[in-house]
Amino acid sequence: MPAKPKWAQLADHIRGQIASGELVPGAKLPSTAQLCQEHGVSTIVVRQAIFALRTEGLVEGVQGVGVFVAEQLPNAPDR
Template sequence: MPTTAKWVWLADRIREQIASGELAPGARLPSMTEFRRDYGVSQMVVRNAVLVLKSEGLIYGVPGVGVYVADRDDAPSA
């Protein structure tokens, strides 16, 4: 059985939380430290998951402040 890269797995979890409304538009995502602690993953795993979600337009970062869920109206359609 093929294994999924941890960053892909984490990105999928965050996507699911956004799709379900658990993470609403404008909601702040957990910090890097919180992700690492809660999911038991490395900083690189969190970074890669965040980068792919940013590239998909699902989240955006505010330097020095945090990472937030983008408005669904602004998200690219599939």
């Protein structure tokens, strides 16, 4: 079985941080440059991972500000 693409591995990592509470709703994700450096990947890999997480409704991008954990996470119980 082929290894998972790097963008999928990064998305899994961030997804895990959200699930564990390390990244809480409203928290800002590290910048693209920081994620590239921390994980040894290219900008394209980071963008693909963020795109996948946005598609799942886990993160939201704010133009010129950054990417944040969604306030209302999918499958989260209503409060």
